[in-house]
Amino acid sequence: MHIHNAATGTPWPDTPFRSWMLWDAGVAWPDLEPRYSEWHFERLDQYVTLAQQHHVHILLTLGLTPAWATARPKEKSDYQPGNAAEPSNMQWWRDYVRAVATRYKGRIEAYEIWNEPNRKDAFSGTVPQLVMMTREAYGIIKKVDPGALVVSASATASNGIDWFNQYLALGAGRYVDAVGYHLYVNPLPPEEMLPLGEAVRHAMKMHGIGNKPLWDTETGWAKPKVFQSQEEKAAFVSRTLIVNWPMGVQRLYWYAWDNHQWVTLEMVTAETQAPTSAARAYATTRFWMLGASMKPCxxxxxxxxxxxxxxxxxxxxxxxxxxxxxxxxxxxxxxxxxxxxxxxxxxxxxxxxxxxxxxxxxxxx
The missing domain is CATH 2.60.40 (Immunoglobulin-like)
Structure with missing residues (x-):
């Protein structure tokens, strides 16, 4: 599950889940190190404490380059200018990864290398540059915290397959424990994830990492998809969980528990933060699946x-x-x-x- 505002007002979900994805949660690199060597870990410390209290793991996305470190300070991005560019000095990336891995050794389970790099507004550097950043982060994390998992940069949607193939062709798969991908098919229904998942699996097999776990680290629905009823929202949640399972996705992270700006499939109401029928469908489907095995649908x-x-x-x-x-x-x-x-x-x-x-x-x- 993605939760964005657990430290600033969102009550902890009563819908059970096992791992918490930290993205769009105010703990990217610019939030942690807004100026060179000036660290602000307060919010991430809160998140880690919350996770421990509720017995969930954390998956933290590493990425977004701060204004002081970016190779292109004025370049447009999904966030602040320059955030999508690679660092102008790779040592700053190494220092950032080392600082985070050291502080949270044994407390953060897994690290994802960048978010949706196939989109230029999310990563404007080259594929070889991100492969190098993946390799450097993997080496540092494994040295500092050998038990932590490293997840690949997660491309998104069907237009990310070409980028994903290039990333693996340059050897990125050697430096990850799991493969991340965002199996977004918005605005299409969940069943359309199956051919996208097959394409991801084919690329993994073709590049020699077909045996590594596949994680869908972000999925959900937003505009232009408009839902006609609460029943349709609940149905999309349940069917997403179901169809991802037999295609071999070992983890699926829902985006997002408390997002009301971007998503059109909300898990809680904006007014009271009360769980919706979609959240109840998540919990019910999870209960159906736990302890079971499934054949292909x-x-x-x-x-x-x-x-x-x-x-x-x-x-x-x-x-x-x-x-x-x-x-x-x-x-x-x-x-x-x-x-x-x-x-x-x-x-x-x-x-x-x-x-x-x-x-x-x-x-x-």
């Missing part, structure tokens, strides 16, 4: 999807239809007894069929 003509789960107590099936409300004929060999919806309500199944729609349901044998 099957898509049928007409838009019906089925995913079989194996659990210690028996088999279950997640079913939905991407297009419309309809009746689903339950195979007799499933021996289904109950159906559970995304809000966690369970009822007996009477008869040989059940109503399905855009929201996944769980059928238990």
């Amino acid at each position: 099957k898509a049928q003509l007409g838009g019906t999807w089925t995913c079989a789960l194996n659990r210690p107590e028996g088999r279950s099936w997640i079913v939905w239809n991407v297009n419309s409300l309809m009746f689903f004929n339950i195979p007799a060999e499933w021996h289904v007894r109950t159906v559970t919806d995304l809000q966690g309500t369970t009822r007996p199944v009477a008869g040989a069929s059940v109503s399905i729609g855009i929201s996944p349901i769980l059928l238990r044998g």
Whole structure:
């Protein structure tokens, strides 16, 4: 989960999750070192303490170059001028990585090398420069904190595949423990993540790192996607978690718990920070998946999807239809007894069929 304002007003989520992604949370390089060798760790210290109190891990994105260190101070970026450029002196990057890894040794689980570098407003340097920065960061982190994980720079969306291939072709995969990618398909539905995930997996295999974990370190929905109902929002959350799993994504970080400026799929209300039906769908789907194994999901003509789960107590099936409300004929060999919806309500199944729609349901044998 991404949480942006946990130190400045966002109550800690009552929806359980295991790892906290720190990006757009006020702890990028310019926040930590706004002037050369002047460090401000107060907010990141708060985050690390919160994470320890709630027994979650932290994934911290390294990146954005401060104004004093940037190679192009006046260049436009997604943030402040010059933030997207590489450092003018690589020693400053090394010093930054070393300072963070040293301070949080044993307390920050993983570090991601830069955010969405295939976009020029996020990284305007060259691919070889970022490969070098990845290599330098990996060496420093492993020396300072051998147990910490290093995650690759995370390209985004289908237009990031070419950049990603170049990054791996230059050897970046040798300097990471896990591969990060943002499987954004906005405004398309979650099922469109499958071909993008296959392209990422193909690139990893082609460059000899197909055995390394794949993490979707940021995904969600924003404009131009406009949701017609709370049910549609909840359905998108659940289906995202479901389809990422059988494609081999070992971690998925939702963007974002408390963002109200960019996203159109909100987890909490802006007024009261109360969890929405989307947050409840996240918790329900997480409960379905924990302790289970899943075979690849099957898509049928007409838009019906089925995913079989194996659990210690028996088999279950997640079913939905991407297009419309309809009746689903339950195979007799499933021996289904109950159906559970995304809000966690369970009822007996009477008869040989059940109503399905855009929201996944769980059928238990």
